[in-house]
Amino acid sequence: MLSLIGVHKSFGENNDFEVIKDISLSVKQGEFVCILGPSGCGKTILLYLIASFLRPTKGEIVMEDEPVFEPDRNRMMIFQNYVLFPWKTVYENILFALDRSTMDKNEKNKLVMKYLNLVGLSSFKDWYPYKLSGGMQQRVALARALVTNPKVLLMDEPFAALDSQYREFLGRNLEMIWQKTKKTIIFVTHDSKEAIYLGDKIYLLSARPAIIKKVYKVNLPRPRNSLDQGFVKLSKEIEKDLSKEFEKVIKDPSMEESLSHILNFSHEEGTL
Numbered sequence: 001m002l003s004l005i006g007v008h009k010s011f012g013e014n015n016d017f018e019v020i021k022d023i024s025l026s027v028k029q030g031e032f033v034c035i036l037g038p039s040g041c042g043k044t045i046l047l048y049l050i051a052s053f054l055r056p057t058k059g060e061i062v063m064e065d066e067p068v069f070e071p072d073r074n075r076m077m078i079f080q081n082y083v084l085f086p087w088k089t090v091y092e093n094i095l096f097a098l099d100r101s102t103m104d105k106n107e108k109n110k111l112v113m114k115y116l117n118l119v120g121l122s123s124f125k126d127w128y129p130y131k132l133s134g135g136m137q138q139r140v141a142l143a144r145a146l147v148t149n150p151k152v153l154l155m156d157e158p159f160a161a162l163d164s165q166y167r168e169f170l171g172r173n174l175e176m177i178w179q180k181t182k183k184t185i186i187f188v189t190h191d192s193k194e195a196i197y198l199g200d201k202i203y204l205l206s207a208r209p210a211i212i213k214k215v216y217k218v219n220l221p222r223p224r225n226s227l228d229q230g231f232v233k234l235s236k237e238i239e240k241d242l243s244k245e246f247e248k249v250i251k252d253p254s255m256e257e258s259l260s261h262i263l264n265f266s267h268e269e270g271t272l
Ligand SMILES: Nc1ncnc2c1ncn2[C@@H]1O[C@H](COP(=O)(O)OP(=O)(O)OP(=O)(O)O)[C@@H](O)[C@H]1O
Pocket: 011, 012, 017, 019, 037, 038, 039, 040, 041, 042, 043, 044, 045, 046, 190, 208
């Protein structure tokens, strides 16, 4: 349904800063795919390429047999930071996504309420974002992305800023929404347990420049339990592979300057 074919992305005048090296992958309709990789390896850039916020330096992205070049409402992105309009209520934030739709007011209202119910926030519809917790704001962002009925949801570490119990709760909510709406989801995380909990398939990216290091198929029954033997075994395997990539990140010469700065700082008297 969505394919990346030999995708490269480099930055700089001579394209000499390579971020994505050569990524090919296919996502099936309704599949929940997780992208896992060490910090700075190019996960966000990969989602930007799929959303067409950026163009690949080489290669192509194809959705339902058509190459994609422009962002559109079939590929909706949910960002790590909850991007809501502070001057609009929860209800108005979601309604805004239907701004260009030709639906009448009644139909729009029904849709907004349907998705507010799905994320469990209908009683907060008249609240302003500043009164909501981070997780609640992220659920509003999810409802706003879903209300336009996109085919693919691109989620960039949506729960990364939240504590682990709340993340688990939001993960369960997302799994339920995915099962009900049958969306195709590409979910970026650096948490292997979150990836095993949610994914049908997990792609492990290497340290920058990113290539696909390994693909794991998660054949565990849902809802998954992190104490199950199969879960624990896969988690150990992924953690081992991921830590190898993290080692490369901290040995990267471009990291050296900032790392030595941190080390010097921590040796100064009175710190730590
Ligand atoms: N517009 C840009 N120009 C040049 N380099 C960029 C640009 N955007 C991102 N990069 C670089 O690309 C690399 C990958 O960035 P990206 O944000 O995709 O990493 P990430 O895997 O999402 O990391 P994190 O887990 O910390 O969110 C980084 O080294 C970043 O500095």
